[in-house]
Amino acid sequence: MVRGETTDVAFYTNSVHISADAPVNLVERIRLQSMYHSLIESGAIIHAFVGEERPDAQSIAALITDVFHRTQAAQVTVSPEFTYCNSCQFIDRGIKSTCGKCGSDNVVGETRVVGYFSKIQNWNKSKRFGELPARQRGNYAVTAGDDAVVAEPAVPHPAAT
Numbered sequence: 001m002v003r004g005e006t007t008d009v010a011f012y013t014n015s016v017h018i019s020a021d022a023p024v025n026l027v028e029r030i031r032l033q034s035m036y037h038s039l040i041e042s043g044a045i046i047h048a049f050v051g052e053e054r055p056d057a058q059s060i061a062a063l064i065t066d067v068f069h070r071t072q073a074a075q076v077t078v079s080p081e082f083t084y085c086n087s088c089q090f091i092d093r094g095i096k097s098t099c100g101k102c103g104s105d106n107v108v109g110e111t112r113v114v115g116y117f118s119k120i121q122n123w124n125k126s127k128r129f130g131e132l133p134a135r136q137r138g139n140y141a142v143t144a145g146d147d148a149v150v151a152e153p154a155v156p157h158p159a160a161t
C-alpha cells in the first residue's frame, strides 16, 4: 500500500503491515497483520516500535503471551530507537537531535527496518520523512494484557496442526 502525506515522501508499507500511524492498539495491529502470515512463505515479522520507552519484563511477557494465544504472528520484535553520538560515542534511547551526554548535534538516529537496526541517515527520503514520522504517531505501547486483548482465539496456524 502506498502511504505518505505528499507524493514527495510517499512510501510502501512493508509486507502486509497496516499503516504505521493507524489508530489501533498493538495487539490489534499484530492480530490484523498476522492474518496473512501463513500465506507468506519467505517469512514475516511485526515490529512493536517503542521509541525511547523501556517496557518492563512483565509487560513484554504479557504481550508475547497474548500474541502467541490470540494471533497467527510468525515473528514479533519489540524495537526501541537510539541516538548515537559521533562526538563522544554515547548511545541514548530514542531519536534525539542532540547528544544527551555532551550536547553535540553530531548525532544519528538508529532504528529497525525489516529485521535489523540501521542508521536513519542512510534511509531513502520516503522512509525517513514519510514512514518514520508515521511510526512515531502510531500506538505501539507495550502494556500488560487487560486493555490490549481484543481478539477471539485465532484460527490455528496450518503448520501447527
Ligand SMILES: [Zn+2]
Residues within 6 Å of the ligand: 085, 086, 087, 088, 089, 090, 099, 100, 101, 102, 103, 104
Ligand atoms: Zn556526545
